[in-house]
Amino acid sequence: MCSNFFGRESTFEEIDQVLGQDGSATTFRSIVLFGFGVIGKSSIAAQYIERNMEEKKYDAVFWVYGETAASLRQSFKDVALRLKLPGAQPNLHNENLQLVQNWFQTTDCKWLVVYDNVEDDNLLEPYWPESSHGTAIITTRSHNLMHKFATSGLEITSWDAKAGSEFLLFLLKDNIGRDIQSERLSAVELAEKLGGHALGISHMAGLIQRRSCTIAEFMRIYLKDPKRLHKSELQAVWDVSFGTLERNSRAFLGVASFLVPDNTAQDLFENRQGHDLPDDLEFFLDDSKFSGAMEPLLALALIKWDKDARIFLCHRMVQMQFRSFLSLEERQQAFDNAVVLVYNAFPKQSDSTNKHQLYHQWTQCNRCLQQVLRLKDNFQEERRHSEKFKASSLFCELLKDCQRYLYEINAFQELEDVCELNLLSVETLDDQEQAIDIKASTMSHQASMYESIGRVEEAIKLNTKGYNMRLEEEPRKGGFIGGFEQNLGYNYNTANQHETALMWFEKSRVTWTAWNEKEGREADWPTVTKKNTARCLVYLGRYEEAQSLLDVSIREFKQDKPLNWAMLAFTYFVQGILERRRNRPEAAEANFMEAQNMWFKGDQTRFHPFNAGCIYKMGVVCLDQGKVETAIKHLRDALEITKFHSDAMPVEHARGLFKLSEALVQKSSTNEGEDDGSEKEVEYLRDEAEKYLLRRDKSATQFGNEDAYDKWVPIFWR
Structure with a gap:
């Protein structure tokens, strides 16, 4: 019997009863494996996959890391790329999600997907298969997921001492001492101290083999250790193996204990660029020493190494136990070491x-x-x-x-979570100048976030606070001050206070020009500020001045190396706004198309709000030209994107609903006498538009024109 399947046959049979014996269930079937942390749920799922792959039960099997939104996004990206789905790309997270969901629904393959270590049902929901066939397994600590997602649930418990001892004896069958009775009793005692945890038992078997001792001898050594009296039995047993590690192995495991447990890229440890490595990580630069540090960690199963995928894996239980083994000072050093590696990457x-x-x-x-x-x-x-x-x-x-x-x-x-933590983290820094620098930047990022989700008053407060912090610095840093002045400019643009916005853009121009002169550079100001000032001038009706700045901005952005595709896209978008205000809808349409094309040169993500803004504006100007069918197509396409963001950005979705209703009204007016059902859809769209607008403006009473919606949209894609 393979050690991977030891003692799990009955569990596999129960999973088979739910998912089907041969993977050919005609309906979608799923099961939740739930139980306490580090009990072996993930291992059981992995073993189940291994067994069924050997039996060729499934055509395709996928492993999805379900712990965080980021890990879910990354996993679905990997699935989309692995399947070579047309349109799949590394950064297109929402697109990759849609592509994989479509594949789940349309493929004839027999497939199984495992969602490992799921903690939040709301995070999982968008990634749960929208399919009438296929199979899925969830591993989680929460039995509640069984009621929301799965066909059935199965509680996974640790082995009792007897079953655990049998597993240990099985692993050590070639290293058992002559006194079989003594070995059996010692195995039961060790399994009991490990709480029946399969990972712990497997790890201890490796340690016993490495020491070339019997189980009874190992237990005598362990029981003599006085430090175990002050710890839990489980921690004390783990500490025995941690105590055997040499300096370099401990340093590597310390770093690994603070990183992603499931898939840390080997490249992270091979990067030679950036901040100097701490002294205790210099062995990373020597292949021989690095290999020497790995050997005991691999032998003791403290880490796993997938050479083909070039990733390291360190089980959460190992991470937790090793961090507990380290002193506070050692944990601090290990954390700081991990930070250096990620910072350099x-x-x-x-x-x-x-x-x-x-x-x-x-x-x-x-x-x-x-x-x-x-x-x-x-x-x-x-x-x-x-x-x-x-x-x-x-x-x-x-x-x-x-x-x-x-x-x-x-x-x-x-972003909100990271900003909040960074504001707390900087309070622990000794260098106050650097603390202020990071704090001000973090406030700027928070402000940008609040502006994008319609909380522009909070954005103005944060940017004003950050600006005042910069003004108090000595010597003053003109670039940062000019940056905050620009931020306040587009905040006030979004708040529809365009005269005030222009005042801030003018301040930014003066600050930047003086700063560049002081630093010995050309007396100029950033192209991005020119573009933002041009947009402000458009809303003030000063079209010639705006056009002059837009011409300069487009020329300068095109000269940037590498090409600043995002800023160039934003500039073409502003040009489109200007052309529409000049009553030149064809030119406006061309510029909105160019903005989208430029965006796709760099990002290629269809689901970004800016892309939705481009498509929406193309629909609007097509409607201006009487190209009703084209307008309807663009507006429906835009709504497919804005619905993804409608919780945080309801107005963007609302304006698309409203404008589509107008397009359908125009269409029906040219098809008099034909009942195409559009009247009911128009009524529905208007009701939905009002509902979404009221989420942003609870006192809204006007719902029948573009401005009622646009005035709430961030200036970047208004």
């Missing part, structure tokens, strides 16, 4: 080619995102245990860079 806003943006670095940001969020969660956990646990300046800088990326991809819930 994550792109920097401050790099000269990035210009405080990360648009052309999204692929690498996405690769690192789960690690940053894991560090965030682990830092919070450590701070709950001890206020002496501190954030390093590097950790705060890493969070700051991650904040920018999360803002750019519209991941507002994660």
Whole structure:
């Protein structure tokens, strides 16, 4: 019998009864494996897959990491790419989700998907198969998921001492001492101390083999250890193996215990660029020493290494037990070491080619995102245990860079969490100048988030607070001050206070020009500020001045290396707004199309609100031209995107609903006498538009024109 399947045959049979014996169930079937943490639920799911792959029961099997929104997104990206679905790309998270869901519904393959370590049913819901066939397994600590998602549930419990001892004896069948009775009694005692945990038993079997001792001899050594009296039996047994590790192995395991448990890329440990490695990680630079550090960790099953996928895995139980084994000072060092590795891998806003943006670095940001969020969660956990646990300046800088990326991809819930933690983290820094710098940047990111979700008054308050912090700095940093002045400019644009907005843009121009002169550069101001000022001038009706700045902005953005596709797309969008106001709908349509094309040059994500804004505007100007069928198509396409964001951005969805109703009215007026059912749809669309607008403006009374909606839309895609 394979050790992977030891003692699990009855469990596999119960899963088969629910999912079907041969994977060919005609209806969608699912099961929840629930039980306490680190009890072996994931291992059972993996073993079930292994057995059924050997029997060729399924054509396709997928493993989805279900712990966080980021891990779910990443997993579905991997599935879409693995299936080579047309249109699948690394950064197209919502598109990848749709592609995989469509595949689940339409494929003739027999498939199984495992959602591992699910903690939040709301996170899982969008990723749950929308299919009438196929099979799924959920592993979780919560039995409640069984009622919401699954056909059935199965509680997984640890082995009792007898079953655990039989597993240990099975693993050590070639290393058992001559006194069989003594070995059996010792095996029962050890299994009992390990609480019947299969992972712990497997790990201890590896340690006993490595020491070339009998089970009875191992137990005598363990029982003599006085430190075990002050710890739980489970922790004490784990500590025996941790205590055998040499310095380099301990340093690696310390880092691994703070990173993503399921799939840490080997590249993270091979990166030679960026911040210098701490002394205790210098062995990473020597292949021989690195291999030597890995050997005992692999032998003891403390980590696993998938050479083909080039990833390391460290079980959550091992992570938890090793962090508990370390002193506070050692945990702090291990955490700081992990931060250095992730910091070196994550792109920097401050790099000269990035210009405080990360648009052309999204692929690498996405690769690192789960690690940053894991560090965030682990830092919070450590701070709950001890206020002496501190954030390093590097950790705060890493969070700051991650904040920018999360803002750019519209991941507002994660952005809010990261910003809140960073504001707490900077309070632990000794360098007050750096603390103020990071705090001000974090407030700026929070403000950008609030503006995007319609809370512009809060955005203005935060940017004003950050601006005043910058003004108090000595010496003053003109670039940061000019940045806040620009932020306040487009905040006031969104708040429909365009004269005030122009005042702030003018302040930013003066500040930037003076700063560049002081630093020995050309007396100029940033292209992005020129573009934002042009947009403000459009809303003030000063079209010639706006056009002049837009011409300059387009020329300068095109000269950027690498191409700043996002800012160029925003500029064409403003040009489209200007052309429509000049009553030139054909030119407006061309510019909105160019804005979308430019966006796709870099991002290619269909589900970003900016893309929805481009499609919506194309629909609007097509309607202006009487191209009703084309307008209806564009507006329906835009609604497919805005519905994804309708909880956080209800007005964007509302205006699309309203404008589609207008397009359908125009269509029906040209088809008099024909009952195409559009009258009922128009009524429904108007009702829905009002409902969504009232979510943003509870006192709204006007629902019958574009401006009633547009005045609430962020200026970037208004």
